[in-house]
Structures are given as C-alpha cells and as structure tokens.
Amino acid sequence: GAVVSQHPSRVICKSGTSVKIECRSLDFQATTMFWYRQFPKQSLMLMATSNEGSKATYEQGVEKDKFLINHASLTLSTLTVTSAHPEDSSFYICSARVQNGANTEAFFGQGTRLTVV
Amino acid sequence: DAKTTQPNSMESNEEEPVHLPCNHSTISGTDYIHWYRQLPSQGPEYVIHGLTSNVNNRMASLAIAEDRKSSTLILHRATLRDAAVYYCILREYSGGGADGLTFGKGTHLIIQP
Numbered sequence: 001g002a003v004v005s006q007h008p009s010r011v012i013c014k015s016g017t018s019v020k021i022e023c024r025s026l027d028f029q030a031t032t033m034f035w036y037r038q039f040p041k042q043s044l045m046l047m048a049t050s051n052e053g054s055k056a057t058y059e060q061g062v063e064k065d066k067f068l069i070n071h072a073s074l075t076l077s078t079l080t081v082t083s084a085h086p087e088d089s090s091f092y093i094c095s096a097r098v099q100n101g102a103n104t105e106a107f108f109g110q111g112t113r114l115t116v117v
Numbered sequence: 118d119a120k121t122t123q124p125n126s127m128e129s130n131e132e133e134p135v136h137l138p139c140n141h142s143t144i145s146g147t148d149y150i151h152w153y154r155q156l157p158s159q160g161p162e163y164v165i166h167g168l169t170s171n172v173n174n175r176m177a178s179l180a181i182a183e184d185r186k187s188s189t190l191i192l193h194r195a196t197l198r199d200a201a202v203y204y205c206i207l208r209e210y211s212g213g214g215a216d217g218l219t220f221g222k223g224t225h226l227i228i229q230p
Contacts, residue, residue, distance in 0.1 A: 022194075034218075046219070049217055105151075105163035105166070109160050110160050111158070
C-alpha cells in the first residue's frame, strides 16, 4: 500500500514555542491531506483538511491561527503548532488518500507525540 | 457520516477467530462500511471495506448483514499483533475523497496468549 511518513515521531518543546510537523506521501500524490489530534484514551478527532495550493479547511473549534497548515506540494503538508501550551500536548496524526475516489483506503502517518512542558 | 456503535472492548485468545460487531442502523444506501485499526502509539491502518457483499482480504473478512444495518469484522486467527483498537466507520460515496474520517470510540481488542 501507499506510504505516508510523518516527522518527527516525538517532540518535546517549551511552552510558548512553535513546533512544525511534516507529513509526506512517499509514493503517491495527495491533493488533500488530513490532520487529526488524539488525546490519551480518546479517539481521533479531525482538525483540518489540507488542500494543495489553497487554504486549509478547519473543523469547528480548531483555531486556524494556532494550527497553521501549509500544503505547498502534492507530497508535503506541514502543521505548525504556534505558541504551544501544555494543553496542546497530544498525538497528532496526518492522513492522505490516493486520488481515485472516496472509497479507497486512507493512509495514515505514524503520528507525532507532542509534549509541551 | 452516519453513526456506528461498537462494544468498548473484547477479549479473545491467540490463534482463535475473532468477530468484532458494528451496528449502523441509520446507514444510507450510498454508505460504504470501512474498518481501520490502531495499534498502540501508531497511526490507524486500513483493514477492509465493503458496500453490500461480504469481502475478504489478507487481513480479515467483512460480513455485512442483508439489511446493512450491522456488520462484523472477522479475524480468522488472532495473533498478539492484532491487539488494537478497531474502528468501524461509514463513508458516504462522494466520488472525491475530500472528507476526513469520523472516528468513534472503537473496540479495544485484547488478545490473550
């Protein structure tokens, strides 16, 4: 199957700093990528949809100025958590679909564990 | 996306079959049934999906009720590596793949050696 690679897998940062997470589709092109967040013992929650060459679409309650998304190419989307605070500590996961329809499988990155201290 | 209901957890023994149920009584005619699983500290991975007919692949089988209001994911011979949270998700066919997935709480599958 297709591969989605996320980097870094784990990051610890100080409160008030910014952290960038990369999501790459390694062997396919992805017009659309998705960013999820998962708190401990909870399910994944969709944060935003990243569209190549245009602005991301954010889910209700997700601050677009805090979670900056850039999808500059068909194989790379980045999520920057700006001015991170301890409550932003979470497991961030990206996803992409091969471009041939809604009911193909989604491929997920391995996730990024963010800890803000 | 329509709602699905799954048991919070299930337990099975290694090398035995596992049947994971999912209820989706409000499923529409154009909803596909997808299953994903998430191993500890990893992103989810695709398992299987189907519309009306039963489906088989190398990982599992999907049995879909005739009225499509429920489905069962079947792991034919569970191993310790199958211990994960299994998510049953309905996806409306939109032709574009432009929507993210809506994850419920899933079923935490525990495999005993």
